[in-house]
Amino acid sequence: MKTNSTIPLKVISAMLALTVSLPTISSAASNKTLVVTPASHVQIAADRSAQIVPLRAVVEKLGGEVLWDETSSSVSVKYLGHALSLKIGSNEAVIDGKAITLQSAAQLVEERTNFPLRALNEALGTTIGWDDQAQAIIFDKTDLTGKATAFIASALGSSTNSSTQFFSANLGSVATAESIKQFFGNVTSQLGSYKGVAKLTSDKTIVHENVRLTLTFEKSEIPFVLRFNHGGEIDDFLLDSSAAMKLEGYKLPSYANSETYNEKEVMIGEGRWALPGTLTLPTGNGPHPLVVLVHGSGPNDRDEWLGALKPFSDLAVGLASQGIAVLRYEKRSLEYPAQLSLLPNMTMKEEALDDALTAVNQMSNTEGIDPKQIYVLGHSQGGFMMPRLVEADIDKQIAGTVLMSAPGGSFFDLLEKQFSYLVDLKQMPPQSLDFYKGQFAILKDPNLSTANPPKEYSLGYWFMDLRGYEPAEKAKTQTGKMLVLQGGRDYQVMPEQLDIWKNNLKDRKDVTYRLYPKLNHFYTEGEGAMSTPQEYLKQGNIPSEVINDIVNWVKNK
Numbered sequence: 001m002k003t004n005s006t007i008p009l010k011v012i013s014a015m016l017a018l019t020v021s022l023p024t025i026s027s028a029a030s031n032k033t034l035v036v037t038p039a040s041h042v043q044i045a046a047d048r049s050a051q052i053v054p055l056r057a058v059v060e061k062l063g064g065e066v067l068w069d070e071t072s073s074s075v076s077v078k079y080l081g082h083a084l085s086l087k088i089g090s091n092e093a094v095i096d097g098k099a100i101t102l103q104s105a106a107q108l109v110e111e112r113t114n115f116p117l118r119a120l121n122e123a124l125g126t127t128i129g130w131d132d133q134a135q136a137i138i139f140d141k142t143d144l145t146g147k148a149t150a151f152i153a154s155a156l157g158s159s160t161n162s163s164t165q166f167f168s169a170n171l172g173s174v175a176t177a178e179s180i181k182q183f184f185g186n187v188t189s190q191l192g193s194y195k196g197v198a199k200l201t202s203d204k205t206i207v208h209e210n211v212r213l214t215l216t217f218e219k220s221e222i223p224f225v226l227r228f229n230h231g232g233e234i235d236d237f238l239l240d241s242s243a244a245m246k247l248e249g250y251k252l253p254s255y256a257n258s259e260t261y262n263e264k265e266v267m268i269g270e271g272r273w274a275l276p277g278t279l280t281l282p283t284g285n286g287p288h289p290l291v292v293l294v295h296g297s298g299p300n301d302r303d304e305w306l307g308a309l310k311p312f313s314d315l316a317v318g319l320a321s322q323g324i325a326v327l328r329y330e331k332r333s334l335e336y337p338a339q340l341s342l343l344p345n346m347t348m349k350e351e352a353l354d355d356a357l358t359a360v361n362q363m364s365n366t367e368g369i370d371p372k373q374i375y376v377l378g379h380s381q382g383g384f385m386m387p388r389l390v391e392a393d394i395d396k397q398i399a400g401t402v403l404m405s406a407p408g409g410s411f412f413d414l415l416e417k418q419f420s421y422l423v424d425l426k427q428m429p430p431q432s433l434d435f436y437k438g439q440f441a442i443l444k445d446p447n448l449s450t451a452n453p454p455k456e457y458s459l460g461y462w463f464m465d466l467r468g469y470e471p472a473e474k475a476k477t478q479t480g481k482m483l484v485l486q487g488g489r490d491y492q493v494m495p496e497q498l499d500i501w502k503n504n505l506k507d508r509k510d511v512t513y514r515l516y517p518k519l520n521h522f523y524t525e526g527e528g529a530m531s532t533p534q535e536y537l538k539q540g541n542i543p544s545e546v547i548n549d550i551v552n553w554v555k556n557k
Contacts, residue, residue, distance in 0.1 A: 063149030084123040141232040148211040168233035174342035192218025205276035253541035261320035277329030289373035296380030299334035307536035318547035347465040377402035387474040400481035408472035408500030412440040472504035487519035
């Protein structure tokens with residue numbers, strides 16, 4: 001996915017803010033879903049050359065644009081790159097620049113243009129039907145493109161349809177038409193008025209079919225994703241701010257030996273929170289030890305792709321090339337951002353911990369995996385939550401943990417130092433730092449009521465759940481081999497965090513530490529005493545030294 005070079009940094013920042021702007025809903029919405037017509041019925045409707053439909057009503061509900069020229073009594077229609085031009089009373093029309101003859105001419109009846117449905121479908125590349133009594137489009141179950149543009153039309157355009165009509169039961173249980181209105185209201189307040197869909201593509205995973213739209217606003221274009229379940233219902237959606245920060249140019253590391261491993265798509269969990277993932281399995285006789293990769297903060301994909309870097313891809317192929325299987329998967333906050341953000345009192349448990357534990361349990365019953373050698377590697381926030389994951393592993397299925405750049409002390413103190421550094425680099429406004437300092441001061445107040453926080457508090461329950469939590473302190477009384485890794489130039493999780501782990505775990509004999517003086521937070525090399533965000537835009541890979549340290553630690557029973 002290419003970065004959109006037209007999006008300025010301040011707009012990217014706004015997009016990041018918007019991804020968490022959905023309000024929490026305490027009461028469930030009524031479950032409104034569209035009763036779709038079977039494909040055979042839609043085909044019958046589409047083939048009815050005699051069926052005449054109100055052109056503007058159909059096209060605008062679909063998400064297209066209709067323009068009327070009073071002088072020439074002509075109509076122009078635009079939809080996803082298709083163009084239709086016609087004149088009232090004429091059997092001639094132009095579709096995408098090609099003249100055609102209509103079986104019946106368009107007619108103006110009571111100031112509305114009536115047009116043959118079959119011809120409209122041919123012009124727009126659609127297969128829709130039309131319920132004249134309900135004044136509603138009939139979609140085939142598999143017509144995800146039509147549903148996607150119709151959803152955008154109801155949320156941002158002139159369509160009067162309910163924005164929740166295509167929602168799955170899971171999304172409909174937490175999202176209401178009002179919350180959708182508020183969400184897109186936040187978008188237009190920052191990016192200006194909505195102009196239309198500039199581009200649409202689709203792809204599929206084992207869990208969802210994704211329709212990706214580029215939405216054009218007055219100030220910018222932004223990528224938007226609708227995730228459909230395999231029943232053709234909208235199961236989630238997101239403003240894909242991460243797309244603007246993903247660069248082409250990633251290369252597999254030199255230590256990857258593709259002849260020594262195979263990769264396959266797997267589904268982690270089932271039901272509401274099922275996640276698509278990749279299992280990288282060494283060739284040869286098993287069972288093999290396995291490392292489950294757990295993401296850092298934010299809506300990460302299975303590779304932890306940021307800039308030109310894919311550290312989880314590096315880890316997967318590097319470890320598998322030396323006989324260690326690796327599981328990586330999409331983070332819940334990327335696969336289900338709307339559903340997750342609308343949960344009341346969402347914490348790190350719902351965001352990441354539950355899925356990591358599910359992955360461990362599932363892999364313990366997977367062919368080719370040694371259930372006695374399942375390890376979990378947590379990067380950044382993933383390592384920060386590791387003591388909680390170990391505590392939740394009541395069946396003791398985790399053989400050991402790897403912490404890569406994991407905060408060991410107060411999360412609030414760490415973020416304040418990180419943000420101060422970014423202010424010094426002039427990559428964060430001082431006002432933002434002041435805001436977070438004020439929020440963290442509220443969170444540190446021992447008299448704070450989490451049930452009734454002061455009106456000045458606005459960070460949500462996720463941060464409240466971390467009050468008093470210091471992972472290195474919690475890990476003191478735990479057991480199980482640990483490998484703690486740290487980059488010496490990491491500005492996000494500073495090297496001093498490694499000292500916090502060492503000081504707290506000095507009495508434990510099952511912990512190994514490694515410091516890499518030249519590496520940053522994503523374990524690539526750079527220059528200077530401390531890294532900067534710009535380093536993530538340069539192609540690089542995790543050094544073989546780090547891979548070998550993990551391999552030796554896993555195999556040293």
